Amino acid sequence: PRTFVYRIHEEPNLDKIEVFRSFIAHLGYTMRQTKNARELSGEINNLLSSAKGKPEEGAIEIMALRSMARARYSTDNMGHYGLAFDYYTHFTSPIRRYPDMMVHRMLAHYLDKGKSLDKKSYEEKCVHSSEREQLATEAERSSIKYKMVEFMQDKVGMEFNGNVSGVTEWGIFVELEGTKVEGLVALRDIKDDYFVYDQDTMSLKGRETGRVFVLGTPVKVKVVKANLEQKQLDYALVQEEGVDQETSGNKGKGKSRGRTNPNNRSKGKTSSRSPKKARNKK
Numbered sequence: 001p002r003t004f005v006y007r008i009h010e011e012p013n014l015d016k017i018e019v020f021r022s023f024i025a026h027l028g029y030t031m032r033q034t035k036n037a038r039e040l041s042g043e044i045n046n047l048l049s050s051a052k053g054k055p056e057e058g059a060i061e062i063m064a065l066r067s068m069a070r071a072r073y074s075t076d077n078m079g080h081y082g083l084a085f086d087y088y089t090h091f092t093s094p095i096r097r098y099p100d101m102m103v104h105r106m107l108a109h110y111l112d113k114g115k116s117l118d119k120k121s122y123e124e125k126c127v128h129s130s131e132r133e134q135l136a137t138e139a140e141r142s143s144i145k146y147k148m149v150e151f152m153q154d155k156v157g158m159e160f161n162g163n164v165s166g167v168t169e170w171g172i173f174v175e176l177e178g179t180k181v182e183g184l185v186a187l188r189d190i191k192d193d194y195f196v197y198d199q200d201t202m203s204l205k206g207r208e209t210g211r212v213f214v215l216g217t218p219v220k221v222k223v224v225k226a227n228l229e230q231k232q233l234d235y236a237l238v239q240e241e242g243v244d245q246e247t248s249g250n251k252g253k254g255k256s257r258g259r260t261n262p263n264n265r266s267k268g269k270t271s272s273r274s275p276k277k278a279r280n281k282k
Contacts, residue, residue: 001116002117003116003117003118004077004106005073005099005102005106005125005126006073006075006088006089007080007099008072008074008077008078008079008080008088009068009069009070009080009088010069012068013067013069017067019200020063020066020067022200023063023200027056027059027060027214029051029060037081038084041081048060048061048064055163056215058163058165058215058216059214062165062215063202068081072126073090073099073126073127074123074126075126076123089103097133098132102122146231148179148182148233149227149228149232149233151179151181152226153228155223156224156225158222158223159223160176160220160223161176161177161218161220162176162218162219162220162235163177163217164213164214166182166215167202167204167213167214170187171184171185171188172187172204172219176221183223183235184232184233184234185221185235185237186234189224189236192208194207195207195213221238222235222236
């Protein structure tokens with residue numbers, strides 16, 4: 001076969017699918033065991049349809065994407081799982097990628113009855129293009145984050161409704177409704193409770209209050225800080241009636257930052273305490 005540049009998307013890793021299956025089980029959903037990747041695709045589509053319009057829809061979509069492989073360029077055709085194509089390439093687009101140019105030149109070469117091109121050389125170009133694509137994605141995310149923080153600078157002290165978009169052992173990320181601006185609520189700023197991080201369900205549960213934070217959990221937050229230089233937004237949970245979730249602001253000197261030793265994650269659960277006393281200013 002002649003050397004060619006493909007846009008490939010490999011089948012999902014089974015271990016990641018099992019993590020995803022465990023995650024949705026805690027939300028009350030199931031996916032039946034499948035015989036092949038094509039059947040799995042159908043199950044995921046059915047799942048997404050079942051969750052459409054429900055509070056957990058966003059969380060399930062995020063986790064479904066995370067369970068998938070990352071598309072890349074290669075001279076070895078492996079098909080495109082996400083599009084269900086046996087053969088796929090990038091021929092042209094409004095942004096005019098370098099792989100588009102490679103494909104144009106290769107087609108012109110072969111239409112002119114040229115011999116197969118050097119595979120090793122083109123594979124190196126594919127690897128380089130995939131790497132640059134990731135760098136471009138990171139730059140795009142960084143610029144978006146910068147503009148988000150810039151947008152929120154005059155909104156410090158204001159309150160907004162949002163949903164949990166990420167959960168870690170040191171805090172929760174919250175995405176505001178409407179604007180989709182994301183910021184962090186640090187566990188050290190949630191007073192009077194111990195939180196247990198469950199890696200399997202990607203959730204935090206308060207030992208004393210029983211409050212659970214998981215992807216998609218609706219919350220109300222106040223903008224505490226907008227650091228443009230570091231491109232960071234700090235939020236604080238707003239106290240709800242009957243639920244003591246008010247943050248400690250700049251108080252406290254609790255040593256815990258809600259972070260845990262990665263070596264202690266083997267059991268899937270770690271404890272993170274939010275200080276009851278004031279925190280030191282550094």
